[in-house]
Amino acid sequence: MSVLVDDDTRVVVQGITGGEGNFHAEQMIEYGTNVVAGAVPGKGGQEVHGVPVYDTVERAAREEDADASVVFVPPAFAADAIFEALDAPLDLAVAITEGVPVQDMARVKRAEKETDTYLIGPNCPGIITPEEAKLGILPGNIFASGNVGLVSRSGTLTYQVVDNLTDRGLGQSTAIGIGGDPIIGTDFVDALQLFEDDPDTDAVVMCGEIGGEDEEEAAAYIGEHMDTPVAGFIAGRTAPPGKRMGHAGAIVSGSGTGTAESKISALREAGARVGDTPEEVVDAIEELL
């Protein structure tokens, strides 16, 4: 049916008393997500949207049997909040926060490698299994349940592609926004592996962008290990070298690594379809299914 999250996922919202955390906790609950607790230091004992708040994630996990968290904590404290989720320990932590210092993320990544927790983000829209659970800020109304998996580095580009998919009657198994930062938890390869192992995902859309070599690694994985067909889109073909295009990670280096051309050709060589426009990606999925 899905990967990582479903009806049974029990969610704690870190930062539920802040503006963003409060608003999106309510949206998640309305969508039907099983939000069981909030965690905010010093706010234990309060209640938000009918959900009990605890001082620590560990306490929330123990008392409410939570196994996943969504992090809406300001950038200066986000790394600490993720460490807390890893320590609890939870099965999944989804970090929405944008602007986490890169060196903080290097230390988080170092710790995450030694745990079994999946970290998604930071600087991401979250993860959704349509009609079951959404952990993050994705607009639930554009999604429909189905058999197309989606993984993307960008939030609004995800919405664009999902809207096109849903319009054509192509529902989604799970959509994962892995985030636009240089150092992230779950990467393309991790997500593709999850979709490959999911019996209910029959095709995968992968939306990459310039910067880094994650898409090239994903292409190698697709070529060697995947039976599930993949259609891709790479944003940033017109980006000049040395300029950061919004996302901290979206930059073509001065020496020319991280270009869209390199990613597109790697994907095509691995047997994936690559569209020039979001519509072409949806055309490809229609043909592949």
Add this chain to the structure above:
Amino acid sequence: MKLHEYQAKSVFADAGIPTPDSALASDVDAAVRAAEDIGFPVAIKAQVQVGGRGKAGGIELVEDSEEAREAAGRILGMDLKGLHVDRVLVEEAVDFVNELYVGVTMDRGEGEPVAMVSTRGGVNIEEVAEEDPDAIVREHVDPAFGMHPFQARKAVYEAGVERDVARDVASILQTLYELWDEKDGSDAEINPLMVTEDRDVIAADAVMNVDEDALFRHSDLQEMEEESASDDPLEQKADEYDFDYVRLDGNVGIIGNGAGLVMTTLDLVDHYGGDPANFLDVGGGAKAERIANALDMVFSDDNVDAVVFNIFGGITRGDEVARGINDALGEFDEIPKPVVVRLAGTNAAEGMEILNADLVQVEDTLEAAVQRAVENAQEVAQ
């Protein structure tokens, strides 16, 4: 954020890395006085954030006061690759026998810092990396521990640095790593790290780029940020409005929300035969005022002939966007440049109702909106 050379050198010198005697000057008299104080020969170096300053005429070696006056007069006020030079660094010329390279950066693939040493300093290190990757020794650092001193020694010996200066070079690399770590650096580099006839080791250039997302915990760097602000008036305006903005050289102005979708809009403009003029991301949850500011930004770029506005609302609401567009365009008797709008997602229908259809052209899909804007730009340009 990129520090100027003089800023990076002062950070390095404060940490104990040897740097040449130098002084900053913003007029010719001050430059000549500084040169006389330091003692000839000196280098006069333009303080602007571009690579290849030397080749472009921004660095000159001078032997006496007269030459110093001439060079400072020429370099101050010059236009270097589009940037105005208003400060020079006057610096003791170092007589070297050898040029090395040391650097620290984040290896994003590994998610770990990496320290680098090469005996092929003084040239573009990225070219060295491409031609002869083995000429650069890389040592990954566990971010939980920081760099162990043995790692600095290992990299230096492995790179083949001469034995009599190896200890000094290792100590400089160690200090450079610690600075990079303490200041939330993204890149820290010394190229060239010069070895003199007397076997002294000295940082002849200094690069320090820091993570803008970490500036909140570095008040010293925030002060430097003001001095290193961009000289491009449009980029200054973008800073003021707090937009992610990149100026390009086409004539189709682009406004959108979310980096990936804005990049995609740029790519589609190109795909349909147009030329993007800019990348402008209004970010998530933009209110009407921010939308109006975005239009103001794009209208103030003289290269722009037509505009496409593409919003897919998640946390951004279509009604706010429509209000912002109406407000911004309502100010004009005549709309200066044709604007195509496409709204989707949260409150898009409400937005469409609010949007004043006399002021803008509306399209339902991303592809149609981009095609129309490209046609508009082609018509205006003719």
